[in-house]
Amino acid sequence: MNPVIEAKDLVKTYDADEAPVRAVDHVDVVVEAGEAVSVMGPSGCGKSTLLHLLGGLERADAGELSLGGDRVDRLSETEWAILRRRSIGFVFQAFNLVDELTAIENVELPALLLGASRRDARGRAMRLLERLRVSERAGHLPDRLSGGERQRVAVARALINEPLLILADEPTGNLDSKATGDILGLFAELRDARQTLLVVTHDARVASTADRLLTMRDGAIVGQTRLEAGRPTASALAGLLDLGDTA
């Protein structure tokens, strides 16, 4: 057992107008090195919050969090930022590319922040864009890219520092069917390359690319399924989970 990330008893509560809402309720998560894990559940069940807690984008109210064997739940904002640039790659539903930077500048940004030379960062960024078949759009600003192109740029950005862990939040949520197909293929490639991956999704097709599936409801993990070779089809997976609102 070689866990990349390990969360114990994570709790996150939001203040709401009427009563506090517990978005993450005593959750334990372990993701092993080279493992791809999907998290599914209905809207508002706390999937995205869990992902944010694991990536340090939000702070847990209680619980322990370790990354690569080191406790990280007490890190400062700056320490988290440095940890993210070195060890965590993020992929978001809304892409969250920096508007002012071109596609290739977005990709090389984490490398430059980590201290890579401009030449090295540019070379690695271009190779990733070529690998993701979006190199011809390298000099364009995000506003000029299609949704699928933006998400491929975002994946390239997440990969540039060869992180320990990639956290993806609804990576196909804003994409059409063709772009979704491209991203699915990409995530399958990442899994096959033994990239440690945790994907939060509504989409059973995305979930089916993982090794393991976690199911969340009302802030808690209510189920866990190992998806071995000969994975179930997306429709069978949706039936298995009985989610009702899968894409």
Place this chain on the structure above:
Amino acid sequence: MIRSLRVAARLAARNIRRRPGQALLLLLTLTIATGTLGLGLSVYGSADAAWDRAWTATDGFHVSFDVYHPPDERGNDHFVRSMERRAAELADAPGVVAVGGPWTHLYGSIDVAGGREDLTAEIREPGRYAVDQPLVTSGGWLRSGDDGVVLEGGLAATLGAEAGDTVTIQGEPFPIIGVATTVSRGRFPLARPAQVWVTPATAERMRDLGMTVEGFELQMRLRDPADAPAFVASHRPAFRADPNSSAIAFLETWQERRADSHSDIDIVAGTLLIAGILIAILTISTAAVLVAGRMSARIRQVGTLKAVGTTPRQIVLALLLEYGAVALVATAIGIGIGLLLAPAIADTSVTILGTPQPRLTSTQVAIVGGVAFLVVLIGTVRPAFRGVRRSTLSSLASGARPPRRPGRLSRWASDAGLPVPAVLGLRSSWRRPGRLITNAAGLTFGVAMIVVALALRDSLDLLNTRIAEPGHAASDAAVGVLYDQIRAIVLGTALLLVTLGSINAFIVASFAARDGARSHAAIRAVGGTPRQTVISLIVSQLGACALAVVLGIPLGLGLWSLMEGGDLPETGVSLLALLVVAALVPIVFAGVVSVPARRLASRPVAPLLTYE
């Protein structure tokens, strides 16, 4: 139309209630502008009103004919005699209904604290005159048999003397019979030389003490005082001085004398008016930045309003009503402040005649209100129309407008190896060029005024170190006081402009932080530290400050070159002082901008990321 107005008024009232801070900020900046303008205008008005009262009370002249020849210059006898004949002709000229003089002037000196002052003694027969009968404020007027002097009010005030005291003229003591006010001369010490009135008998004693004739004065009242300029224009060509002599003769209207009579108040009021105009210009950028920021923040609300049937006209009308209401309140407060503070400022004047009574004519009130509304109109219309021009769908769908192309400057910066936060900041700096330019314009005025204030300080310091000229002891001191006042106003204006520029910078940076919140969150999500995002935001705003320093320093030096010379010693601002300005302004600016930047950086990342 009424329905539109009602809808717009309701929207405007709701907006003011929902964002009172922004309305208050605009109110504050507009009030500073209207207050300064109102103060300048009412100070100016108070001096004129006081002069008019003295002019009426003394049966002041409509046209004055003055002949002057240097006492130690020989060969002027022919010129003086010809001018005496001219004076007789003028006294009989059509339109002249009353004459005072000609009164002979003797030149001498009077002892004042710190030295001596040049003195003119005007010789008058005892009795009352139909023109320019000085208004006695202490003691009495000249009587037969008195061997003493009546002091001009400004001279008495400078000496701290009153009737019954003595003054030393030509080294000899003379009793003070009384103190009187006239409009035929400006008040000592800003108007020189000092003046006393004496009887012919006293004048004889003064001649024995070495005082010499330096000229005479004839004063006339016309049938209609408004005819004075035409009267002077028709007679002036006949009174050219002899080119071979330094003796001069000139005609002057009462309007010209009034305009020259309170130079200190005019300079102070003029400086205040210029300050008010500059502040008003800066307030345009405050209004523009506020409206533009609000429109970009509420673009979705505008979309919703349009979607439910509110017309673009109603939305623009609502903004105009909202800011128009602010302008109205600012005008009222500004005029109130002006009228309230004007007496205190006018009281510092050494030239004003009597008690200043500040006033503003309806035209002046309209000017102040007009400036406030103009500021609001210029600041509001463009961004408001830009906001409502967007299609309903795009308004509903999007937030801040993303950039269209990467900037060349940031590419160069990137290639030059600048740190990543600086490159990110440069990339964002041109995202809102309009705001950058309006912000830079305001700061430019601020920097220019700082340079002028520095130059003025050096020049006045130089003036203070000069040894007072013989015969100018008191007037040099009075000029020093006046320049100190001007320096205080210029420095105050510079500080106000820089403060307003900083407020603008703060607003711009706050809106920029909001616009860039998602990008900054994305940067932090991929490993940018909070400090790096703060630097990025500061760099993105520093362009305006850099422009202001680059343009403001030469502008200030240019303005100073127009002002120096004349009474002010010529001086330049030292290179070191300019370098300090060039360094300090961006540091202060960066400090101001860092406030919203730090606030943004302290927020958790996740809520700032877009989820659509």
